[in-house]
Amino acid sequence: MRNLGNPHRATDGVPITRRDLIAAAVSGAVFAPFALGAEEESFKFGLTPVFLSNDLELLGHLRSYLSARMGGRVELVTRRTYQEITALLVSGQIQSAWICGYPYVQFKADLDLVATPVWHGKPLYQSYLIASADRKVDDWTGLKGDVHAFSDPDSNSGFLVTRALLAENRQLPGSFFARSFFTYGHRNVIRAVASGLAQSGSVDGYVYDVMRETEPDLVKQTRIVRKSEWLGFPPIASPKSVANDRRVKALRQALISMDDDAEGRKVLALLRLDGFVATDPSLFDAIAAKVETVRQFG
């Protein structure tokens, strides 16, 4: 399991480039003690607010499942922003993280996909533009002049999708919306819109739909104005520097076979996910296209 011949590597369709090797060499040099003592160190798994990070029960089950399946201590690392987790991940300070498609696309060169969640049978989700429930707007253009709540500047569904939508229509958030702010959490976007702090918000469709079950009273105060096209679900990625770490492979295996285990099924039930699959990076090309659109418009 510890050899380089990762069977999934080939299926990922990402050839080992020279850059990868340099990155691996650099990170290996920098984190030599870590790499050498990897067997003894706990496996650090980062979590972004992409999912319901406030659920301590879920974290407990997830840690216990991953520890059992990977045969070692697993440490769950949470941070307030995507950026912090992405930085930790790219710099190799954590071995794996559940990140958003947007930072994955941004740091695609430094990251390997471990697995992608499957929701309603597909590794796909949408971004929603939401407004308060009693508001009468026909489409997203009716949100012009709003105070708008974004989730996170590094979130695909909570920022990039709306930003790209505006860019396609030759608009900038600063001019289209009267004001906008970041709440650093999809749940917070829903709270901001429900409370009236913001008149509209950009939110992860998966989080929104799950919260419809878990916090119906809160979600009931909002309505969906626009659903985006289906996009790659926020994946689990790890830095290329630890591509040879057996625990990354063990993690992938644990994730993909989560449905086979009772504890794993508890985690999936809490997450309302069907399971995890190994996906091709091309799944996130649509997100990469949005990044390009935004970049071109400025």
Next chain:
Amino acid sequence: MKLLRRFRSIPVSYRVPVLVALLMVVISAAISERVLSRLSRTQESFLNGLAETYLDGLSSAVVPAVLRADVWEVFDALDRSSASYKSLAPIETVVTGSDGKVLAASDPNRIASYSELPADYRNRYGPGVVTIDKASLTGFAHRDLVYQGQPIGTIHAIFDVSHLFAERRAILVTLLITNGVLAALFALGGFVLVRQMIGPMRVLEDRMRAAAHGAAEPIPPREIPAGDSEVAGLFRGYNALVHAERERANFAMQLAEEEKLSSLGRLASGMAHEINNPLGGLFNALDTLKTHGETPGVRDTSISLIERGLAGIRDVVEAALATYRPERSQRPMSAADLDDISLLLKPELRRKRQRLDWSVAWNGARELPIRGGPVRQAILNLLLNASAVTPEDGTVSLTAMSADDRLHIEIGDQGCGMPPDIAGILIDQDPGPAVRAGRGLGLWMVRRVVDDLGGRASIAARRGGGTAVTLTIPFDTEDVKAHAA
């Protein structure tokens, strides 16, 4: 004043409980005021402490977010703090930035982020930590956010203080009920106590009332409470009074009896004398008749002598009967009454060799509308008194003068004047003390006659020594009417 008089007319057994209840009301009002004012201060200091804590906690939570003008973080802090400070019941909290614009409010639908803070939010604060608005049952507080000596924003908070007022109301109600019950209990206690205290007074009152309508009876020993020395003392005092009064009354009765007997004796001896005087003549006449009865001149003279002698005796007996027979006393007064008096008095005057100045100015009527019996008795008593105090060979006078509606009678003597306490029996408003002393019963009888007939008496010193007693007796109007009819 009228109210006070009316209050005083309420019996003491009701007045005391009412006073006790009123006192309790006043005391409870004072206590309630103190309690509520103390409670109010305690509540305010408690509220101030809570508000300070709330504002302190919130300040430290929002300062970094306010520095970054992070709307969401400020809102999130407000949202979470509202759940953590339930005892303070914050209704609304608004955080403004250094530009005075709203960063976030706990209810963004009321006050939107990025909007100007309503002007009344700035002007509603008083000098204390929390300013309470009693009308809306809310409290206001604010806290300036300062970072490195620079003002960076302000927290404005409104708290629901209705629970404080509800607590005050509940305590007030409790106080009212407690004090009301206490006042009622005290009033009831006062009522029972006063009833118990004035119980003996009632016994005394009943006895006195009974005494007013008849003989005063002492309180039987079994009714004298053994334990209560004050009441027992009072009852014993009353009994001593009753006994003393009874003794005095007995004594007075005895004296009156003696007086009656003595005046009767004097009259009887006078009468005997009056009858005895002609008796000698009568026996002489009888002897003359026995010896010389055949001689017509002597017989006629003797019979005439006997006739006159008997007539004199008859007059004296009739006068005595008229004076001392009550059924004759209702007759109207006539001149004959005065003649009878003169006749009855004669033996006593003769005995003391006294002269009677007799001046009657009658208005010509045969009778006066005055009850004759009592008046004769009164005049006779006064004349007997006058005679008693006048030295031998002195002069006693009677002047009777009838006016249109009254009769004036003046009796004069040559005595050394009437002592004031004896004179009081005739002329004082209350003749009681002198009478109770057992003196001047003859005068007391005169006084009663004068009072009965609605007249009055006066006493004056006569020029040249002696005393003149004047009776003024008004005519009986019913008799006048009867006469007119």
